[in-house]
Amino acid sequence: MGFLDAIMGGKKKLKAPPAADKLFAMSTAYVTLSASHGIETKGVAAIVFQPLATADFEAIVAEMEELLAGTGADTGTTISTSEDSHGYRWIILHDDDIEDLVVGVNAVSDALMVGGYGDRVLAAVFAFKDSKGKRVYFIYNYKRGHWYPFVPASGTQARDGERELQVKAMIGTELPIEPELERWFPLWGIPI
C-alpha cells in the first residue's frame, strides 16, 4: 500500500490476486513432504470465504458447486459446505489425490474471481498428518500469494510454533512461504 493510497484514505480496490501457480506449487512440494518427511495428506482440503447475502453471489456459488460436482464425477472428488461461528463459509473437498484437491480449490477461487468476488476469499487450507498422526495444516493466503504451516496445539488458541518452523524448514524453497512470521495468521475452528 503506497503513500498516496494512505493519504487518500485507502485503496478502493485490492491489488490483483497473485498468480495461481503459487497455489499449484503444493502439488510438487507434496512429493517432498510425503517421501522425505512422512507428512501425508489427510485427503481433504478446504477453501474459506465470506459469503455475501446477495442473489448474484449465491448464484455464482451454486454454479461453481455444480461444476465441481460435475468434474468430481471423473476425479472422485466429493464436496461439502459448512459455515463457522464467524459467518465464513467453508467448501470442503475430499480426494486422496492431492493434485485433484489443488485443482478443485483453484476451481472455487477462480469461479469467485471471475464473478468479481475474488476479494471475499480468505484462505485455502490443506490438511496433513505427520508420522506420529499429529495434525499439520498448510494455509494459502490468496491476498499475499504465500503459504505457511499451521500446527494447532492442545489448549485455547494454542499453536505449536516449534513444529511449524520445523515443517517450514522441511519444505525449503519448494513452496512460496510467507516470509513475515507475524503474517502466519492462525485459523481457529478449521472444520477439516
Add this chain to the structure above:
Amino acid sequence: MAATKTTFTRDAGLQSRMLLTMFLLGALYVAFVGVLFAAGVQGFMILLIAGGFAALQFFTSDKLALHAMGAREVTPQEAPELHSMIERLCIQADLPKPKIAVAYTEMPNAFAIGKSQKSATVCATTGIMKMLSPAELEGVMAHELAHIKNRDVMIMTIASFFASVAAMILQFGFLFGGGHGDDDDGPGFLVILLASLVVYVLSFLLMMALSRYREFSADRGAALTTGRPSALASALRKIASGMDRLPQQDLRAANEMSAFFIASPKKVVAGLFATHPPMEKRIEQLMRLEGELQTGTLAAA
C-alpha cells in the same frame, strides 16, 4: 482476466473533497510558517518548542490513550473470539495483527491507536461487545482496522501540528504578550498573534472536515473488508441509540481522543465542528454500498 473486478467501486467524490481539504490545510500552514519566519527569531523559537511538544505527544500518546480509557491488552486465551475475528479481518485487509485491548466500561465504543501499522492497538469496550452481534462487532473492528490501514493517527497528528502551534502562541500571547508595559515585543508579535488566531480557527474547521472524510473512508474500508455494509450500519444505529441513554460522566476522559472512536462520544454538535459525520450520513453511505452489492451491478460490470 478478472483481476480488476472487485466487490466495490471507488468513491471519487469523497477522494476529491478530501484532497481539497488537505490542500487548503497545507496552503494555510505554508502561509503561517511564512508569517512566523517573517516575524524573525521569536516565530522560529515558538516553532521549535511546539515541534518538541508535538513529538513528545506523538511518542507517548498510545500509552496515555489506553490508560485514560482504562484499557488493558488481552491475550488470545482471555478473548479468543475477538482475537480470531481480528486475525481473519487482518488477512482480508492485508495488515499485520495489531495488539488487542479491552476497556472495561459500559460506554459502547471502539478505537484504534498507534503510530504505524506494526505498532497499532485496537480497543473495544466491554459495553460494545455486549451490545453488538458478532457480525456487527466485526464491522466495527474492520472500521478500526481501516483507520490503521489508512494511517489516520499519523495523518491527523501531522494535520494538527500547526493548529497546536497556533494554539500555543495564542495561550502564550494572552498570558505574557499584554503583560509588559514597554513595547519591546514590537509589532512583530502582534502579527504572529493575529495570524495564529486566523490559523487556529481555519485549521480547526478544516481538520474537523478532514476527520469526517476519514470516517467515511474507514466505513467504506470496513465494508470492503467484511463485504457486509449493513452489519456496520446496524452497529452504528445501535451505538447511536445506546450512547444517548448513557450518562455524560463516562465521557470525560474520552473527549481528547474522539477522532479515532467508532462514534463520537460527544453530544450533538453542529455539523462543521464535529469530528464524526452524523450517523444518518454514515448509514446512508453504507446503505448505498449495500445497494450496489444487492443489485449486482458491480459484479456484472
